[in-house]
């Protein structure tokens with residue numbers, strides 16, 4: 001790919017966070033959003049004879065936030081206003097049906113989707129400039145999905161940041177102080193009390209975190225300590241597919257099909273040791289909107305306690 005990008009990463013001198021300035025993305029779908037399968041830019045991959053590529057298609061994002069850096073784009077580092085090109089890859093993973101989301105998938109369909117996540121991760125991780133790969137899924141307009149056809153996205157970047165450094169450092173600190181993994185410790189305590197457990201199988205547990213940032217937030221984590229999502233075995237992939245689709249089905253049925261995001265947080269692929277991290281998948285249903293206090297004070301107010309949320313979802317029959 002030699003696509004030229006003008007997207008920039010800018011460092012906020014106050015928070016220390018990087019932001020992506022991707023003005024091209026504003027051109028996405030001007031005016032009325034496409035409605036129905038007839039107008040869908042993703043359905044064409046499965047309906048036209050030339051493009052029909054099977055059940056799942058992976059394409060470069062037409063309006064990428066990150067793309068391979070073109071010539072003449074050099075970092076401007078130092079000073080108050082630091083910036084650099086948003087170097088990386090941005091891909092879209094499209095599943096065939098326009099209307100069926102992961103909550104409606106069979107086990108085999110979900111396994112196939114996770115296999116694509118894993119194989120794209122492994123392929124992108126081989127790129128020299130890539131240090132971090134983020135896999136996420138937006139369901140519904142409130143969750144930021146600009147096209148209603150179910151799809152996931154993969155962003156691969158040279159930069160390890162985006163809210164990830166804090167949990168990475170917290171896991172390292174806990175490990176160095178306690179000689180054990182923070183997430184393994186949480187899993188053990190939660191499985192013992194059962195209070196916030198939504199579901200479990202041989203390899204994974206789904207729970208509502210003790211201090212959830214959103215009502216009905218769910219973390220799915222491997223029971224066995226593992227820092228790298230991309231290393232999951234065939235058996236673990238099947239167990240992950242099982243717990244992911246059943247948890248999303250419970251959310252769909254029990255919470256009246258809310259919009260949601262989910263994302264995978266896994267150790268960076270930057271050739272550093274990250275053994276103290278424990279990879280996991282977080283689901284954030286949009287059951288409430290962040291208001292001034294949440295945005296300004298950075299402290300979320302949730303109206304359903306995680307224990308109540310877990311108890312409710314446990315009982316939803318799918």
Ligand SMILES: [Zn+2]
Pocket residue numbers: 036037040041042043044097098149
């Ligand atoms: Zn479609």
Ligand SMILES: [Zn+2]
Pocket residue numbers: 181182183184185224225226277278
């Ligand atoms: Zn662990």
